[in-house]
Amino acid sequence: MKQELHANRVQLSYATVLFWTSTLGIIFIIAGYLTYVLQLLPSAVSPAEVALHWHLRAAELHKVVAVPSGWDWLTQLGRGDVISYASIVYLSSVTMFCLAVIIPAFVKEKDFIYTVLTLLQVTVLLFVAAGAFSGGH
């Protein structure tokens, strides 16, 4: 059974990038989480302190404790809580990487419709990742 009979080259490229980026993502979130809860690195807010407030609404919790959100952690990469959060940010970016990879593949195949559709999809995801739709935090 030839694989390309059932999935075209663009789809196969997406699948390959997805496999590696998502596998890395799973390893990253587990490593990040263990770094945080085992306190292998110092954290601005300890797990016990977060647990005291996790019954509050997200907006209220952020008034009480300085847990990372959005992109506000970028300058504090040496913290355990930040590393754990960054791993989730990475996992939430995997789809964008995969879509970005297939744009040149669609261009190469001269598939105008899907080049535009994928470009628009990546643009939407980039905008929301930048905080454009949620006013940042």
Place this chain on the structure above:
Amino acid sequence: MNQRGYRAFSSIFLLTLFSALLLLSPAAAFAVQAQPPVQTEWWVWEIALFVFSFFLGIIAVIAGVGGGVLFVPIVSSFFPFHIDFVRGAGLLVALSGALSAGSPLLKKGLANLKLALSMALIASISSIAGAMVGLAMPENVVQLSLGATILGISVIMLLSKNSAYPEISEPDTLSKILHIYGIYYDEQLKKDVSWQIHRTPVGILLFIVIGFMAGMFGLGAGWANVPVFNLVLGAPLRVSVATSIFVLSINDTAAAWVYLHKGAVLPLIAVPSIAGMMIGTKIGARLLTKVHTRVVRKLVITLLAAAGLRALLKGFGI
């Protein structure tokens, strides 16, 4: 005990074990005593969440439902976390499941990139809108609408009948323009099956609604994606299930970013849920042939309806 009796016994044993775990967990103890939180060590909650998600992953696979749809109503009912964080974790649970399942489905041609991309663009925009609305709504309104939605999903799951190989006499114009068609190898039929779709504009409109609800409640949307792909657009069931997972990875990515920016994602809640659900899902897949899936599915729908009812009552302040 004969084979049938053994499978029924295994199914009931699994569900009983899960229910017992739910009742005996510190989460249930907390649920009985209203807020503020009881002084349970944070790591007890972490372990309870991991174990709970693990069992949820097992029964979700056996019942043929997405883990995300079970996660939000049940965890928000029995754990002390605010529903904002549960929805954020629910989205990430559904997203990580979709990401790890996506690659083989795309390689086999079961998930179709063009079908998914055509629906995902507009659905992801509505998913962002849903997430923004959901996080801005008062808590009781969230609980009320979540309860009503979950009860609706239970009814859909109970009544919906899938069609393995829908017959499409003529594809519609839009699907021809978008080149949405495909061929996959069907393991059951032992041959290649080619397919096409119809009613593409109706499908796109329905995906707007599905995206909005998925973003608003942090639910995976397989329960709605699959019937739309299969019964409305006429894609074969296997293609519908696989493409649904792929669409979910795009929509949930969009909504997850809103939750990240609004501060509604806590690694302490998200990571044990993702890890527990992923391991549970793998074990559930192995148990699939050993338990009575139909019995488990009905019991899970009942559990889902009970969680929906509980959310509804919480919304009314009862």
